[in-house]
Amino acid sequence: MIQVEDWAEIRRLHRAEEMPIRAIARHLGISKNTVKRALATDRPPVYSRPLKGSAVDAVEPQIRELLKQTPTMPATVIAERIGWDRGMTILKDRVRELRPAYLPVDPVSRTTYQPGELAQCDLWFPPVDIPLGYGQSGRPPVLVMVSGYSRIIAARMLPSRMTGDLIDGHWQLLTGWNAVPKMLVWDNEAGIGQGRVTVDFAAFAGLLAVKIFLCRPRDPEAKGLVERANGYLETSFLPGRTFSGPGDFNTQLERWLHVANRRIHRTLGTRPIERWEADRAGMLALPPVDPPRWSRFFTRIGRDHYIRVDTCDYSVHPLAIGKKVQVTTSIEEVIAILTPGGAVVARHARCWAKHQTITDPDHARTAAALRGEYRHHTAAQAARLRATAAADRLVDVEQRELTDYDRVFTLIEGDAGRNETGDGVS
Structure with a gap:
């Protein structure tokens, strides 16, 4: 069998050079019949090995019958039913070739989306x-x-x-x-x-x-x-x-x-x-207002003026101690608002680290000042309480003039024989 290049050269010499068949055969060193067969077809030569019989050919009718009854029957079950005692590879290959003819057609649809759909x-x-x-x-x-x-x-x-x-x-x-x-x-x-x-x-x-x-x-x-x-x-x-x-x-x-x-x-x-x-x-329009912060909760601020969001603690203005606040969070920030009133008592950037304490310097200064005032007030109040207690321990006694005693004992002249009530001295 000649190669594709030889086939192409034969056709070129005959059509373009107008060489006769005998001259082409002599030029290429091939037989005249080979040249004639090359000129007789418009398709290049293709080598195909002659098919040989397979051991599965003898049992193919049985395989077809089983697939006709149960198209999804596994090849291993088919091998058991037909008593197959040879290699499984050639049997599985034949079953794979035959099975589609007995299965129902199940075409796959292509998924398409409309504008704005999802x-x-x-x-x-x-x-x-x-x-x-x-x-x-x-x-x-x-x-x-x-x-x-x-x-x-x-x-x-x-x-x-x-x-x-x-x-x-x-x-x-x-x-x-x-x-x-x-x-x-x-x-x-x-x-x-x-x-x-x-x-x-x-x-x-x-x-x-x-x-x-x-x-x-x-x-x-x-x-x-x-x-x-x-x-x-x-x-x-x-x-x-x-x-x-x-x-x-x-x-x-x-x-x-x-x-x-x-x-x-x-x-x-x-x-x-x-x-x-x-x-x-094809999409919908955005709502006219921003959505409310669904990540929110209410709490009452204790003496430790901090709120916890996720795993982090954020400071709140100390003047909010004892009052109820609404805490709202977003990706960027954490906000605490007094309820009622609406005054913002805390605004912090969201901390992505875990288990941290975030303190606003203004909150820390105010808390320090309030603690100082509280200590001064407490000290002054304690001093007042001590003074009051000491005063409570004293007894008021009437203080008489010394001349009264001198008259009683006739050390000086005067109405010493009478007391303040006018009675005689006993």
Whole structure:
């Protein structure tokens, strides 16, 4: 059998050079019949080895009969039924070839999304230690959100996975989009809901007027878009980067996403940013007011004028001691407000480290001054009490003049024979 190059040369010599068959055979050193066969076909020669029989051919009718009755029967069971005593590899290969003819057709539909239809959400835990301050480091969660239609990615690192922080993280990402998808897809995250949406997140969804869809357990394909985005962040954003803290992480992440959302998306064949306007046009508008802080609680300030949020303690103005305050938290800050009245008695930046005490210098100075005043007041009050007690121990006695005694004893002249009542001296 001649090679493809020889076949091509034969056709060239005959058509382009107009050489006769005999001359071509003499030139290439091949027979005239080979030249004739090469000129008789327009397809290059292909070598094919003659097929040999297989040991499975003898039992193929039995295999077909078993597959006809039970299309999903395993190859090991088929081998047992037909009494197969040879190698399993050739039998499994034949069963694999025959089985599709007996299975019902189950075509897979391609998932498509309409503009503004949904966004998939997830928490990504980057495998890198982030400095959190006070000599601590950790791996805080990153809230990742991917729009279904445009594949636009938004992400932000959060202090924790508690419901309040998740709500605040959603609000910040949606504010960046300036629109709200009609549905948010989540897995069974404890802060969102497991089987049922938590009360606080349901209230947040009501404010946004969106539907929260909770995936079934162990069903990662239901939110494959955001799962792939997590992998994309881990392989394309993290390598070679260092971070000085959560704020630096979010700053670098925002800059990187600005570039990443302008790259060609392999599945879409276009840039996500080019589909974004149509996607956002199909979304809902943001509510006209900011959401209330769902991460809040009420407490009465004791003599130790501190409040605890997560694992950290934050100082409160000492003048609020004994009064009731409302504490609200967000990703950035912790605020304490008097109730009633509305006066802000504490405002601190959120501490991402664990088990720390955060003190406002003004609160510390005021507390020191109040302690000094209290000690001075206590000392003065104690002195007054001591003086009063000493005075209470004295008895008032009438003090007579000495001349009265002189007259009584007739040491001087005068009406000494009478006392003050006019009676005679006895």
